[in-house]
Amino acid sequence: MSCNTEKKIKSLWFIIGIFVLGGIIGLLFSFGVAVGVEKTSGDKFCTMCHTMQPMANSYYRDAHGGNNINGVRAKCVDCHLPHDSLANYLFEKAKTGLHDVRVQNFGDLESIDWEDKRKHAKRFVFDSGCMNCHANLQNATSSNTKAFIAHKEYFEKRTDKKCVECHKNVGHHILGDYIKK
Template identity: 45%
Template sequence: MNKRWIRRLLVTLIAIAVIVPVVMATGWIGTEAMVENTSEAEFCTSCHTMEPFARAHEQDVHGGNNLGGVVANCTDCHLPHDGAAQHLFAKATTGVRDAVAQAIYPFHKPDWIAGLEDRAEYVYDFGCLSCHAALKDATSDDPAALAAHKAYFGGDVGEGCVSCHENVGHKTLRVMLDDHFDEVSLSKMPEGNGEA
């Protein structure tokens, strides 16, 4: 082997040893930044149709209206967290679906009030349990709540948290929807004003 060939090989190996980690780190950091920046209400409400959801969220304890100022981001509750691949796939497909829905909104207006009945399809219990993990062993002054939570954690109740806590995360959502969309009227609403 000549020295020139060895020098080229050495330079190539050093370049690979430096470039590959830099490219990987840049890709990782870029992906993390993209995921983080597209998880908050500011991004989610860039679509006109999501504004009432964000306003209702801001008024709720989960939107930061609490003593600690803790905020649950949109994706904390509305995307699965059972693995990175599943999370990213759901994030991408949800994003595409929402973009298409926004684009066709002038021609096809969803019935948001009826959609609230299907809330368990797009709210994941992981979001609740990541903050309320101690609830499994908690005691309560309310015997009904204690029994319901024991049944939930015991697997005796197959429904998600939002089956009982229907307005969680979005205080006064029904009122916000009515204020925001002309096609949603209070006369279509079930009993109650949307308060938690």
């Protein structure tokens, strides 16, 4: 074998090694991100801060918090993050998380008007999250005329209203009472 051929073989193995190493690093990074996203998605993480306690207490009393006949519980991110794409989900999670850390550590927590924030719930609850779990809503309401008519404009995409604009207390049973305490 000539010296030139040996160099080409070594270069080929070097390139293959770089790709294999890059693949392993990429997989480890992806696994780390997936674990991090999962660990920061539930009520245990989201309610660590004292300011979230009223929301946690009302959530546990709600059907979405497990207070239902099946014991099914939605995670905080099921409602409070978009589910239209992975990129949007991760972007919004990072943006919201950084905002919350900043406010929790450097903000004036006593000045937060939680009742006023409730008026803007459509900014904090995403229809794609609702529809991720309630994908069969149109079929499920077809046998209930009253429910079907109430959702008809939504099904036909003739309204800009968000789910939470009609379902004002969804996710947090009597939240206003918990906020006042």
